[in-house]
Amino acid sequence: MGNVAVIGSQWGDEGKGKIVDWLSSRADIVVRFQGGHNAGHTLVIDGVTYKLHLLPSGVVRKGKLAIIGNGVVIDPWALLKEIEDVRAQGVDVSPANLMIAENANMILPIHSAIDKAFEAARGSKSIGTTGRGIGPAYEDKVARRGIRICDLAHETLLKEKIENLLLHHNALLKGLGAETVSPQAVYDGLMQISGTILQYASPVWKRLDAANKSGEKVLFEGAQGAMLDVDHGTYPYVTSSNTVAGQAASGSGVGPRSVGYVLGITKAYTTRVGSGPFPTELLDADGELLGSRGHEFGTTTGRKRRCGWFDAALVRQTTKISGIHGIALTKLDVLDAFKEIKICTGYELDGQIVDHLPASQLHQANLKPVYEVIEGWNQSTRGARSWADLPATAIKYVRRIEELVETPVTLLSTSPERDDTILMQDPFLAA
Numbered sequence: 001m002g003n004v005a006v007i008g009s010q011w012g013d014e015g016k017g018k019i020v021d022w023l024s025s026r027a028d029i030v031v032r033f034q035g036g037h038n039a040g041h042t043l044v045i046d047g048v049t050y051k052l053h054l055l056p057s058g059v060v061r062k063g064k065l066a067i068i069g070n071g072v073v074i075d076p077w078a079l080l081k082e083i084e085d086v087r088a089q090g091v092d093v094s095p096a097n098l099m100i101a102e103n104a105n106m107i108l109p110i111h112s113a114i115d116k117a118f119e120a121a122r123g124s125k126s127i128g129t130t131g132r133g134i135g136p137a138y139e140d141k142v143a144r145r146g147i148r149i150c151d152l153a154h155e156t157l158l159k160e161k162i163e164n165l166l167l168h169h170n171a172l173l174k175g176l177g178a179e180t181v182s183p184q185a186v187y188d189g190l191m192q193i194s195g196t197i198l199q200y201a202s203p204v205w206k207r208l209d210a211a212n213k214s215g216e217k218v219l220f221e222g223a224q225g226a227m228l229d230v231d232h233g234t235y236p237y238v239t240s241s242n243t244v245a246g247q248a249a250s251g252s253g254v255g256p257r258s259v260g261y262v263l264g265i266t267k268a269y270t271t272r273v274g275s276g277p278f279p280t281e282l283l284d285a286d287g288e289l290l291g292s293r294g295h296e297f298g299t300t301t302g303r304k305r306r307c308g309w310f311d312a313a314l315v316r317q318t319t320k321i322s323g324i325h326g327i328a329l330t331k332l333d334v335l336d337a338f339k340e341i342k343i344c345t346g347y348e349l350d351g352q353i354v355d356h357l358p359a360s361q362l363h364q365a366n367l368k369p370v371y372e373v374i375e376g377w378n379q380s381t382r383g384a385r386s387w388a389d390l391p392a393t394a395i396k397y398v399r400r401i402e403e404l405v406e407t408p409v410t411l412l413s414t415s416p417e418r419d420d421t422i423l424m425q426d427p428f429l430a431a
């Protein structure tokens, strides 16, 4: 048995929570490897709802080790608040079941302030970020002026690093006519939490190497979706991390072979939050119906999600980019109310048919979806637990998705309930 990586194959919010929870019950270790507290995963376990942003899903399950890898940007205050929140729900969190990579970069209050200020300045061209400081923190990381978890242990070095960081940011703030930030205030803030945070810090790559040797099963828990990937997504309307499966290796400190089976979580239709191209978006009653039936509101920001038909060209692309072995198709039941359902098979661009999402922002904005119409099934699939429970037309829809995306559907989720799942292949056994 090998490891499994779970990746969103659209623009996030594909319903990873339920599937990650089921898989984490079978794993020994659950690792986050990118993003930060911009993510939102809702887990319902034994009737209790947990809303997680930064903590890996495994943390709420007894006997599992949760790891926040180096590819994640960690807001230490958000992390401590989340730990307190789950503790209040009766979950034990201690260094025995939570490790954070000592080489992970931190999100500081200045990062969320900059994130919000730049979004406001972009006006109608805003990206629609979550305002959590994700982009500015990754910028500092790549510019080699970021402050990492391990720096909290060295007070003099920390002071120097803060000075260096603010040299950059205060120059910018001055230029914008905004108030500058005092290095002492940043230092004092960090010193208040450093002891608590450092308890969890460790070279997690070593722990993962030990897991590899002993055969412990690791679940790599992706956040957001492949179309929000900073390289492969709808740039610049993306998040600032790599969200594809390849990042599971570099964002946690394992080799690519250790990533194992890649499960692509895929919604039976499409949604996105924030700005940016969305060729199959529906601005009509059908879009409203998808949103209301699918309860399409963000877990982190509460924003209404944009909704549209399934885009097979887009998922075919992300399946290739992430090396997805199998698709977990979610929320099929949301389509129960439609007489006919459309699937986008490609796009029309300047009179030509294209079978993939071109990289150019201008091209992406001008794509017209080419649709194939499929007969709806007009009956409930909610709660189906076997193929025999599904109407033939619903099976046809799933089969057509498999053909167009060139990847098998190995898991079908038919309601938020854990048992309402049709499993064709166990990812851990297939890894």
Ligand code: IMP
Pocket: 011, 012, 013, 038, 039, 040, 127, 128, 129, 130, 131, 132, 133, 134, 135, 223, 224, 228, 237, 238, 239, 240, 273, 274, 275
């Ligand atoms: P950021 O990650 O806050 O910088 O936001 C950049 C883009 O990614 C925005 O369009 C956000 O709405 C989107 N985004 C970030 N995190 C998530 C998520 O967990 N689900 C869906 N969209 C997300």
